[in-house]
Amino acid sequence: MNVLTMMQDNITTEAPGFRSFTLQHAIVAGIAVGLILASCAIGRRLRTGKREPRFRLVWGWSIVISQVYVLIWWIFINKPFEPDKSLPLHLCDVAVWVAAYAMITQKRWSRTLLYFWGVGLSTQGFISPTLQEGPATAEYYLFWIGHLQIVGSAVYDIVAGGYRPKFPDFLTASVLTLCYAAFIMPINIYFGYNYGYIGNRLPESNTILNALPPWPMRVLVMWMIVEVVFVVLWLFWPAVGAIAEGKASDAPADQQS
Template sequence: MGSLAIDHEFTAYGTSHWIVLGLFAVGVAAVVAVGRTRRSRRFSRWFAAVVLVLEVAIHTYLMLPPRWDVQYSLPLQLSDLAGPVAAYALWSERRWAFALTYYWGLTLSVQALVTPVLRVNFPDLGFLLFWATHLFVVWAAVYLTWGLGLRPDWRGYRMAVLITVLWAVSVFALNLVLGSNYGFLNRKPSTGSVLDLLGDWPWYLVPESAAVLLVWALMTWPWTRRGSRKA
């Protein structure tokens, strides 16, 4: 039997990336279907447990030698926070946790799927954990929204914006102390990303923030129109 020709170094939209995106599409259909069944409650608990285990796994992986580096290994990215929040949303269906999972998962985690900042390739453990953690957060957002029928609203929007701003201010200050770049708040990533289209630092932070606010508002508006709310 032949094997897939996958380079040792990850290449955006190479073979391994397309396989992950195909898996992502299949997973979206699967979680929506399961969410609409009578067994969704039990599935939610298992789903939450898997997401939490994956988060513990990737942070353990990053904090062990020789990968440990204070500039990269601390769980300070929004995607690092999105995992535990998504797990709690799946377990409890609390509104605030759902809102953060919806906005963070369907924008920031999706961005990581489309323009991943990744160097290692399959079958490296770092590759597997990177994709698993991002995929499961997006699947959780899809499952909660289109499977279980939870809906975002303007209160959740405002709360998500406030929490994200507080995170950005705190992490920006910490980056100055550590010389790190968590959240890419203090400089662009070394690999190509969508931020390359938005100008130099710090100016790219302005259109980036405006775009997030606008996109999140557009993601909220259809659900808040009269007749669109869950009965």
Template sequence: MNPFILFGREHLSAIGLIILASIFIPVYVKKHVPEEKEYYIRLVLGILIWGQEISLNVYRVIYQEWDFSNSLPFHLCGFAILMLPVMLYKKSYALYEILYFWGLAGATQALLTPNIDVGIPHYRFFQFFVSHGLIVFTVMYATVVWNYLPTLRSLAKASVLTLFLLIPIGLINILTHGNYFFIAHKPETASVLDYFGPWPLYLLPMIGMGVIMFLVVYTPVGFLKRKRKKVLTLDKL
């Protein structure tokens, strides 16, 4: 079994493929796919998102790895995976404005410091990057194809909801002896939390880092809004 190497060739290649797909495929769909056919793309995308999650649970059951402490969808990316197909089916802006931040901040952080210890050709390597890559891709898809963009109110909603979830997730961790949201202890694999001190001292900087990440992914929104406004102005001329 090949070990996973942080920022090794396989890791960087996976990130590169996700970035390219998340940029060029939505642009192509927006320019060349009519609205009545775009529905089927959303449908397939939703099936892929839930399908890979089902495959992960089947894998864990087969290899006797399924456990309440680590197999429930109670990480931020797990919530995103549950909600993204609903957003796709309904073209829901209310879900988008939350998932924009969970996807671009949460899944991106996961892709940069994956919580896995195996590399190619192990199933878990491919499943991890497909799972988190689909989160990023779907958020970019909605942003480009549907012209959705979050607002400052969206930023506030996502921040408050994420902080609110810490309480029930903490209770779930106690009941399951789990580590959802990584608030019971640090991940077993290398992560930025390693620089934040021992438990529980790392929790405050972890929350602060989350807020900063939300602000970082919101930064391009102003530029995109100005660009779209300029395009609309030119179209009217």
């Protein structure tokens, strides 16, 4: 073994990974929040000049282009190919394409799924990431970029796009989420994978899943938690509207005129 090979092995072995709830985690999350807020501010400003649709289209197609590269990287470039993690079968792998489709087409069902998946589920990628690799790896950047595209698109569609969920949207999100689980569960069981984190395995890093019952009861509890989150996301906006109406009705007559 020559000196160069030994140095490369040492670099690979000693390269720091990612750990949740550290300064690095806080910095990355802070940068993501800043980028999302800046994008929303730009979108709202462009909306007054009727240039927002063009900005949204560029956003959506940039997701498509970047995610095509992500697919190529995971399947063809990254070695060795690991079928239990390299296939685009995680919910966030699907959600990022939903984000692109929603930004480009503005179809109601895609905006609905983006809202419930992006705000309700993919935000966990920032709160308790399952990421193990550090900044010296491509996986590190692909993870954060993908989650930023999902959550950023969801927040943008609320702030700049004006999306507000209705009860039928809650039902749509619940049914489509159940369809995803029904599709991925047999794959997980047959091959021993953990896509969607509903397989008979836990993530390598500590997450909320570690506090849940063992599989398969864990899947049922996860579904109940998801439904509670979806209900909160649906009821949030009617509650905000009711509070706003209450304040308006309580305002003095001279302020209302």
